[in-house]
Amino acid sequence: MKPRIPTLxxxxxxxxxxxxxxxxxxxxxxxxxxxxxxxxxxxxxxxxRATAEAQRPRSDRGNGLxxxxxxxxxxxxxxxxxxxxSSLATExxxxxxxxxxxxxxxxxxxxxxxxxxxxxxxxxxxxxxxxTGERTEIQVPLLQVGVAP
Numbered sequence: 001m002k003p004r005i006p007t008l009x010x011x012x013x014x015x016x017x018x019x020x021x022x023x024x025x026x027x028x029x030x031x032x033x034x035x036x037x038x039x040x041x042x043x044x045x046x047x048x049r050a051t052a053e054a055q056r057p058r059s060d061r062g063n064g065l066x067x068x069x070x071x072x073x074x075x076x077x078x079x080x081x082x083x084x085x086s087s088l089a090t091e092x093x094x095x096x097x098x099x100x101x102x103x104x105x106x107x108x109x110x111x112x113x114x115x116x117x118x119x120x121x122x123x124x125x126x127x128x129x130x131x132t133g134e135r136t137e138i139q140v141p142l143l144q145v146g147v148a149p
Contacts, residue, residue, distance in 0.1 A: 092116075096123055096140075118142075 033040040104117040
């Protein structure tokens, strides 16, 4: 076999590569997280949430209130129950801690019976569900004003 002689085109390519070699430089690799939970840019959160939401199956999405697959009537009933229970909680709070607070009492709401009695250091609450027989006892400490430890 005879030795191969480089052509002008090959020599030009080699010369060009050799001339550009000193210009190539390496730099330090820096990791920048994307997710803001791990120190990334906080402006990425909306994009990442939208991307995750788009990947979820349609049936799992719901409306953000845990009402996936609920009809408007079911949603209305849940919201109405929530408001009624909130109103009941306000009434119980006023009866125990309000301006005209009683020393003891009983509040009945459907199958729920709430009994309370005020002591020197705490208010004792007993919440009973007559339908299931379940009972919950809670002791709420009273605010002690002007008492030094």
